[in-house]
Amino acid sequence: MTFRLSINILIIFSFTLQGQTTEIKKRISHTENNLLPNNQIAGSVFVHYNIYERMKFYNIPSISIAVINNDTIEWAKTYGLSDIKLKTKATVNTMYQANSMSKCVNALCILKLVDENKLNLDVDIRPYLKTWTIPENEFSTGKTITLRQILSHTAGFNIHGFDGYDNSTKLPNTTEILNGKPPANNELVKSIYVPGSTFYYSGAGYIVSQKILEDNINPDYIKLMQEKVLTPLKMTNSTFESVLQKNKLKNIAVAYRYNPNLEEIKGKYHAYPQASGSLWTTPTDYAKFMSAILKSFRNQNNSFLKYSTATEMLTPVKDEFALSFNLLKKGTEDYFSWNGAGEHGDIAIACVKSGKGVVIMVNSTNYDFIMYEILKAVATTYNWNEFYKPNLIKSILLSDTLLNKYVGEYVIKKYNERFIVRKSDNHLELCQNYEYFTNDKTFDKIYFQDNFSFSTIASKMKWKFNANGDKIEITDNAETCVAEKTK
Secondary structure: OOOOOOOOOOOOEEEOOOOOOHHHHHHHHHHHOOEOOOEEEOOOOOOOEOHHHHHHHHOOOEEEEEEEEOOEEEEEEEEEEEEOOOOEEOOOOOEEEOHHHHHHHHHHHHHHHHHOOOOOOOOOOHHHOOOOOOOOOOOOOOOOOOHHHHHOOOOOEOOOOOOOEEOOOOOOOHHHHHHOOOOOOOOOOOEOOOOOOOOOOOHHHHHHHHHHHHHHOOOOHHHHHHHHHHOOOOOOOOEOOOOOOHHHHHHEOOOEEOOOOOEEOHHHOEEOOOOOOOOEEOHHHHHHHHHHHHHHHOOOOOOOOOHHHHHHHOOOOEOOEOOOOEEEEEOOEEEEEEEEEOOOEEEEEEEOOOOOEEEEEEOEOOOHHHHHHHHHHHHHHOOOOOOOOOEEEOOEOOOHHHHHHHOEEEEEOOOOEEEEEEEEOOEEEEEEOOOOOOOOOOOEEOEEOOOOEEEOOOOOOEEEEOOOOOEEEEEEOOEEEEEEEOO
16 A cells, blocks of 8 residues: 655756757657556546656655666666755766665576576575575475576575665674574575475575575675676676665665655665665666666677576566566567565566666655656657556546545554545545645545446555445455545
């Protein structure tokens, strides 16, 4: 569930790639003025948004974007403030936390070592683990566990994701994380599924891969990632340092928890000492990484990976999941993508055939809606074949009696999430807040599909009043919650 409020933050931008052509400038302008929501009203002109308006609407401090065209970065641009308190402008060199997109860079390092015959994707990993042992149980004993399985989340390990740490406290090392011992804040890493039997998203598996790298290649994981991936790809504004050196702090996007005042995370960011989430980078740098994969897949001269290895990286292992990437088909085009979720939000996606793509980063927990609206804008600007196919919803008018019946305040007690439904002319409007309820409200128009079910333009959630008008059933993906009327 996500809430939205708006404040009047200063919208500032910067961009790179000097000497842009008139055509590129037109594409930038088209992208900025054509953010697209999840839903559109059937039979009506499609709704398009301006990026500056949406930043205010969603209360976003800063956004950074890099667009790939024909395998190379065509333009990069930033909007807003990386530090509200200091009024620091975000620039294309401002670093954001990549969160789970760190996994993909970790995977590329492993695949580079496979190219160098230093690691093997398909042998049992136990001989690689010299300073930690996989806890044996009914799922792991006698079973082969491979790097291919780890990179595709089919190895059967537990722990979906990891909580961050106050960056001023002592951080756990890799062994402490694997053993679930203080100062680690997670449970013991262990098998919970038979290897290869199912897809289970496991950040823990990537910690096991980190231990393999430390035990066999270089005990200094940060230095290893720098030497094997970041430096060769000229990712000059990227690092795997969990706690940043002082000279790098002036070049980061401060992390903000989304509430009415945009609460700054203590210490400006949380530390993530795991391979699954420790990368700091920029969209420009991450686009270099994506571009390297595209060029390797096309077997271009001086490619980072061998063609055969790049092909394996983008080959599904289980369902639509490949080696660190999710594979997506839209129309006749194939895409590989991954996203990051934390105090920053990130997404990277590229088309295998056309060499088009985009990387987007946001320094707020309220990143979801605006990030995907920008993605759809880029897709339409660059003619990504059949990528944007909105959910077309019908809209009917209800009687004043029904509209008045639904007006009120509703709350999901489980999350302390409050909603306001108010009447405006001949329709209703919805204000949804995640944890807070203040006088600073942003309202979305409600579109009814029948007397009970309704949608808003931006939200993917499904909403439905009950017959008495005192409850709203809200479905978000597989989760359904009930908001009860309080007044």
